[in-house]
Amino acid sequence: xxxxxxxxxxxxxxxxxxxxxxxxFLDLEPLRAARTMVLEWAVVLAAAAxxxxxxxxxxxxxxxxxxxxKGWAYSTLLLGALLVTLVIGLWFGEESQLALALFSYVQQxxxxxLAALLAVSLTIGGVRLLSRRRxxxxxxxxxxxxxxxxxxxxxxxxxxxxxxxLLGDARAWLSQVWxxxxxxxxxxxxxxxxxxxxxxxxxxxxxxxGS
Amino acid sequence: MGLNDLLSIALLAVFVALxxxxxGAELRWPTTLRTLPAFEELRRAIxxxxxxxxxxxxxxxxGTLIGGESGSALAGLTALSQIAEVTLDSDRPLVVxxxxxxxxxxxxxxxxxxYARLDASARFQWTRARMLAPSPFSYVATLPGxxxxxxxxxxxxLGHFGREGALAADMGTRQRAFVLAGTDSVPTQAQFFAxxxxxxxxxxxxxxxxxxxxxxxxxxxxxxxxxxxxxLIVLIGIGTLLRTLGFGL
Numbered sequence: 001x002x003x004x005x006x007x008x009x010x011x012x013x014x015x016x017x018x019x020x021x022x023x024x025f026l027d028l029e030p031l032r033a034a035r036t037m038v039l040e041w042a043v044v045l046a047a048a049a050x051x052x053x054x055x056x057x058x059x060x061x062x063x064x065x066x067x068x069x070k071g072w073a074y075s076t077l078l079l080g081a082l083l084v085t086l087v088i089g090l091w092f093g094e095e096s097q098l099a100l101a102l103f104s105y106v107q108q109x110x111x112x113x114l115a116a117l118l119a120v121s122l123t124i125g126g127v128r129l130l131s132r133r134r135x136x137x138x139x140x141x142x143x144x145x146x147x148x149x150x151x152x153x154x155x156x157x158x159x160x161x162x163x164x165x166l167l168g169d170a171r172a173w174l175s176q177v178w179x180x181x182x183x184x185x186x187x188x189x190x191x192x193x194x195x196x197x198x199x200x201x202x203x204x205x206x207x208x209x210g211s
Numbered sequence: 212m213g214l215n216d217l218l219s220i221a222l223l224a225v226f227v228a229l230x231x232x233x234x235g236a237e238l239r240w241p242t243t244l245r246t247l248p249a250f251e252e253l254r255r256a257i258x259x260x261x262x263x264x265x266x267x268x269x270x271x272x273x274g275t276l277i278g279g280e281s282g283s284a285l286a287g288l289t290a291l292s293q294i295a296e297v298t299l300d301s302d303r304p305l306v307v308x309x310x311x312x313x314x315x316x317x318x319x320x321x322x323x324x325x326y327a328r329l330d331a332s333a334r335f336q337w338t339r340a341r342m343l344a345p346s347p348f349s350y351v352a353t354l355p356g357x358x359x360x361x362x363x364x365x366x367x368x369l370g371h372f373g374r375e376g377a378l379a380a381d382m383g384t385r386q387r388a389f390v391l392a393g394t395d396s397v398p399t400q401a402q403f404f405a406x407x408x409x410x411x412x413x414x415x416x417x418x419x420x421x422x423x424x425x426x427x428x429x430x431x432x433x434x435x436x437x438x439x440x441x442x443l444i445v446l447i448g449i450g451t452l453l454r455t456l457g458f459g460l
Contacts, residue, residue, distance in 0.1 A: 025216045042277050046313045049276075053312030053342030056319075060338045064360070071360050078353075111348035118374055121381040125405035128384070132408070141404060186397045186413045192439055193417030194282030194395060196432040199227060201285060205234075205428035206420070208288030208321055 010204040017202045058082065144174060226435065233431035242430040249391055249409035250422040256365045256389035257297055264302040265364035268357075269294055270379060271318055272370020272394065273310035273347040280371035282417070283395040284314050287369035288321050289420035289429070294367065295325040297423075299334070306361050307340040309370065310350040315342035347375040354379055358386045368392035368407070369419055377402035384408070393419065 023035030061075035129138050151171025200206040271287040274280030298305045307318045318340040326335040344350045366383035376399040383390040392403040393411025403410040421429040
């Protein structure tokens with residue numbers, strides 16, 4: 001029975017995958033309509049899955065609160081915030097002043113702060129890299145990053161000097177010639193890897209949807 | 212249907228034909244995978260974690276299961292089964308997180324399927340695979356709490372990550388966990404190079420399943436990718452030469 005179900009799930013994944021894939025190549029009205037319909041179903045299912053994800057998230061934090069695990073106070077805060085946001089969204093609407101204020105004054109500043117932390121994380125990461133992996137690749141990486149940084153922004157003093165101009169030219173050469181070429185090479189590999197992964201799913205060899 | 216569409220179909224058909232042919236040949240002439248230090252280090256780190264009763268965390272990224280970002284998440288989901296299998300004997304089995312409801316549901320299903328296959332359904336808990344938060348930066352904001360509470364000592368980032376990926380890797384490092392990180396986004400790969408212990412470059416994220424001991428077709432697909440890459444490089448070289456010589460393309 002279980003083996004039969006596995007075949008059914010694999011067949012469903014393959015059929016729907018092929019319906020979506022053909023839409024990229026064949027410009028025929030019935031096929032286009034079928035592809036649009038399948039994608040619309042996928043969007044609805046993804047929204048339902050998001051709801052399930054939120055329920056799962058709430059279940060994780062409720063169990064943490066119940067067991068008084070480490071960080072349970074944060075879980076209480078999270079569930080409280082989830083409930084308040086949900087009530088405001090359902091009662092006043094997601095485009096109401098209150099909901100927009102929550103987004104503008106809570107979520108956006110938090111995300112902006114984290115984005116700002118990125119610069120610090122990357123700087124520390126660069127320094128740690130030299131102590132963790134002392135090899136040629138890491139040295140080239142850090143030196144290139146330094147040249148690009150110094151050649152991009154203005155300096156406190158000497159921004160009009162010859163050295164700044166030289167570093168600016170080096171930055172342009174590195175980013176437009178070496179980095180762009182390498183990125184295209186990497187993208188080629190990523191595209192082939194993604195295609196191979198997709199094809200393995202379509203052929204039923206990879207079944208990331210369980211059994 | 213234009214020339215480009217026909218070429219794309221032909222390329223896909225060649226890809227599938229080579230994949231099937233190579234998979235058939237895999238039994239007689241198995242593919243020998245070149246050593247990737249990242250996966251060697253990962254194997255050792257997982258062994259240490261299992262022996263020490265510490266947790267392995269697999270993050271499937273902050274992308275969605277619909278659209279162009281899904282490839283790396285599917286690669287992560289494929290690796291999930293193998294990692295769940297090797298961590299099953301640990302006192303603290305694998306925990307999986309993602310930033311998308313659909314990926315979370317798929318990871319729960321994959322985890323449940325693996326445990327059932329290994330006759331360990333009793334050990335499966337739905338909360339072992341979870342959605343941490345629905346947006347990229349809120350995902351990384353909740354990550355340190357989870358890493359700390361679950362006593363994670365090995366963190367794998369296999370999925371789509373944007374700028375937040377560097378923070379996710381950095382948070383693992385701050386937790387003193389071994390961090391292996393791979394994604395399909397090239398700028399994020401550069402960030403992982405600086406912040407992860409074992410960064411995966413280029414298409415290595417898609418090879419995770421094959422390197423962690425998966426099916427013959429996964430190994431075969433690495434061979435086919437290598438072959439097609441060489442073909443594409445030759446074609447690009449010919450195109451560049453023709454263009455340099457003044458032939459319009």
